[in-house]
Amino acid sequence: MRIAFLGTPEFALPVLQMLIDRPGVTLAVFTQPDRPVGRKAILTPPPVKQLAERHGIPVFQFEKIRSEEGVAALEAFAPDLMVTAAFGQLLGAKNLAVPKFGTINVHGSLLPSYRGASPIQTAILNGDRVTGVTTMFTDIGMDTGDMLLRQEVEIAADDTYETLSEKLSVVGASLLSETLDRLEAGTLTRIPQNNAEATVCHLITKQDGKIDFAESVKKCHDRIRAMNPWPVAYAMLDGQPLKLYEAAPSDLPLDDASCGTLKVVGKKLYVRCLDGYLNIRSLQCPGKKRMSAESYLCGCNLDGKQLV
Numbered sequence: 396m397r398i399a400f401l402g403t404p405e406f407a408l409p410v411l412q413m414l415i416d417r418p419g420v421t422l423a424v425f426t427q428p429d430r431p432v433g434r435k436a437i438l439t440p441p442p443v444k445q446l447a448e449r450h451g452i453p454v455f456q457f458e459k460i461r462s463e464e465g466v467a468a469l470e471a472f473a474p475d476l477m478v479t480a481a482f483g484q485l486l487g488a489k490n491l492a493v494p495k496f497g498t499i500n501v502h503g504s505l506l507p508s509y510r511g512a513s514p515i516q517t518a519i520l521n522g523d524r525v526t527g528v529t530t531m532f533t534d535i536g537m538d539t540g541d542m543l544l545r546q547e548v549e550i551a552a553d554d555t556y557e558t559l560s561e562k563l564s565v566v567g568a569s570l571l572s573e574t575l576d577r578l579e580a581g582t583l584t585r586i587p588q589n590n591a592e593a594t595v596c597h598l599i600t601k602q603d604g605k606i607d608f609a610e611s612v613k614k615c616h617d618r619i620r621a622m623n624p625w626p627v628a629y630a631m632l633d634g635q636p637l638k639l640y641e642a643a644p645s646d647l648p649l650d651d652a653s654c655g656t657l658k659v660v661g662k663k664l665y666v667r668c669l670d671g672y673l674n675i676r677s678l679q680c681p682g683k684k685r686m687s688a689e690s691y692l693c694g695c696n697l698d699g700k701q702l703v
Contacts, residue, residue, distance in 0.1 A: 396579075399474035399494065401425045401460065403441045406515075406560050407480040409568035410501055411443055414478065415450050417572070422447075423472045425465075427483055428456045461487035469493045476578075479533065480567060488535055498533040499574060501567040503560070505529060505545055507593035510538035515563060516556050517596035519621035522613060524550055526559070528567045530574040532585065537595070541585035543574050553643075555623040601626040608655040608702060612644050612671045630655070630666075630702035632680070637702065640685060641677035659698040664688040666702055 396419060400411055403426050414420055424447040432439040440448075447454050457465040460482075466489045469477075477498040479486070491498055504514035505527040511517075518526040527547040534540040546566055550559060577583040604622045606615055606629065619642045622628040629636045647665055649672075652658065656667040665672040679685040691697075 399477045401482040402443045402480040403427045406564045409564045410480040413568040507588040511596040512598040513596045516621045604628045612668045638679040645674040647672035655702040657697045662689045
């Protein structure tokens with residue numbers, strides 16, 4: 396089977412690796428262009444491109460796969476099937492018309508919940524305890540196509556966007572493998588989504604990392620987890636952004652301090668939230684490397700200062 400794979404970040408890697416290892420598959424990879432990364436803005440190929448090139452798989456990169464050039468490249472490859480996983484671009488009708496058997500997407504939620512660009516981060520932000528992966532046929536809408544297979548995944552209390560993505564990507568690869576088995580056997584069942592139960596999540600931006608400590612400890616903790624490793628949760632300290640990577644709820648007794656007040660107890664750093672104190676474990680101030688809160692406290696006194 397000729398398969399055009401469309402994906403970009405780390406989430407897509409287990410899916411691509413499964414397709415590479417699957418017997419009888421001829422692959423071409425379509426991904427986003429190389430982007431500048433880090434302070435030095437070093438032009439870096441996306442993870443999917445790096446994996447594909449290590450295996451000698453042809454790679455095509457387009458700012459817009461819906462462009463004439465993008466459609467032409469897909470048509471030239473003439474895939475039987477397209478598979479997408481965190482590609483990062485919307486497909487047009489001309490793209491979807493290319494593959495003989497349609498386009499299957501690996502989506503990081505239990506559809507119809509969390510259609511859109513940030514299903515994994517949104518599940519953590521909302522304090523969910525369970526999420527999952529859905530394979531689906533792609534149509535012209537935003538994750539509105541018929542569902543194929545779904546598998547639930549538990550969200551651990553300390554899961555971050557990074558760790559949960561890793562779990563879901565592995566499940567997604569396995570689920571896609573089963574989906575392809577059933578497709579080839581002619582036993583794949585299409586299940587229309589119930590649009591009345593659908594929820595939509597927006598594209599996460601850096602502004603979504605801003606923490607409001609007038610919210611509960613759980614809400615603040617969930618935001619820190621959801622924004623790690625990108626865009627990273629933050630609050631302002633003395634007019635400068637302080638990035639917060641890791642935290643944990645604590646049993647520190649409540650007092651009359653206002654929300655956002657920092658408190659140092661021994662070698663531990665806490666911040667007052669609406670209903671309790673959150674233990675800050677890992678942070679980064681401007682111009683410095685990420686470090687533990689304990690190391691940060693060795694060089695400054697934060698007790699009584701305010702995060703806003």
